[in-house]
Amino acid sequence: MAHRPPFPVGWFAVATVGEVPVGALVPLAAFGRDLAVGRAPGGRALVTDSVCPHLGADLAAGGRIDDGQVTCPLHEWCFSHDGVCVSSAGEPLPEAISLRVWPTKVVDGTVLAFNGRDGEVPAAGPPEFATGGDRKDRVEPRDGHPEDVVVDLLLAAGAADGVADGDRWSATTGDGATVVVHGPGTVEHRPVDGTVSVVYVTPVDGFVVLVRSSGLLPLPLDGAGDLSGFRDWYRRFDRSSAPRPRPVRPGRRRRAEGP
The missing domain is CATH 3.30.310 (TATA-Binding Protein)
Incomplete structure (x- = not known):
């Protein structure tokens, strides 16, 4: 069989809302990357790179999310939900630093992220469902x-x-x-x-x-x-430009496989 890119482009479920805390970012393994996922107090879910673009701190180890921004736990740099750096802890705001953010949406209690090229905007949202009843995936x-x-x-x-x-x-x-x-x-x-x-x-x-x-x-x-x-x-x-397959760190695999 011909080579197939391992990470197709499109919407994928990464968690249920019950698995994602409010106000904090936690580790997520998907698309061959170490990511972070969290929910703002207003209910919006967000999936980002886990590495802060400032000096490489792990956003999934103490990073915070509110209704306007994501805050790095190491130097308190802040990024909007679109990934733009909005605060650099008193330093001049950098023009070239941004946080990669995956388009994210909640459907019927499921958090879905769009895997595509960096900055790619999906042509349409994920399919909408109402399965009803108690969600115990x-x-x-x-x-x-x-x-x-x-x-x-x-x-x-x-x-x-x-x-x-x-x-x-x-x-x-x-x-x-x-x-x-x-x-x-x-x-x-x-x-x-x-x-x-x-x-x-x-x-x-x-x-x-x-x-x-x-x-x-x-x-x-x-x-x-x-x-x-x-x-x-x-x-x-199969038009992904994602990295080559590589095993995620053991802790990320464990969280990805659920409780």
Whole structure:
């Protein structure tokens, strides 16, 4: 099989809101990077590089977030939610220093971040869902590429033949359920009873994919089948300029795999 970039471009789930503290930044491993995630008191979630661009302090080790800015724990430099340096602890404001911030949005209690080129603005937001009920996601790490994991999920659901429509791919299963893949990392399952379950597939480090399920779609250990048409469609997201795969630090892997 031809080389596939390990970090497709698109929206990916990185946490639930219950896993992200208010007012503080904590470690997050995703897209082959050490990141930081937190929530402002007003409810906005934010995903940033974990390394402060000033002198390299770890923002996920004591960094703070409020409704206007992120504050580094080492020298108290502050960055807006857009990554612009707004305070440099009494020093002249630098023109060339900024904090990388990933576009982030909360949907149905899930924090999603857009993985793309630095500064890339997504053409559209993530898909909106209302799964209802008590959110108790099942989270499990899987070895492999996100494309292969999504194929496993489709085969398990019986969604072998589908139709592509832009960044969506949809199919109807033998029991009448509808399965829709939104972008590279979201699988929606709607059985005939009208309920909704969602599975999110997020690349962690180029070797491990984190699978987060809100409900009913089964998570097989292995899949078998072709789905070549789906794979051709999925390659539309393989334009990432992310770094080469590398294992994240052990502490980051542990947090990425959930409690």
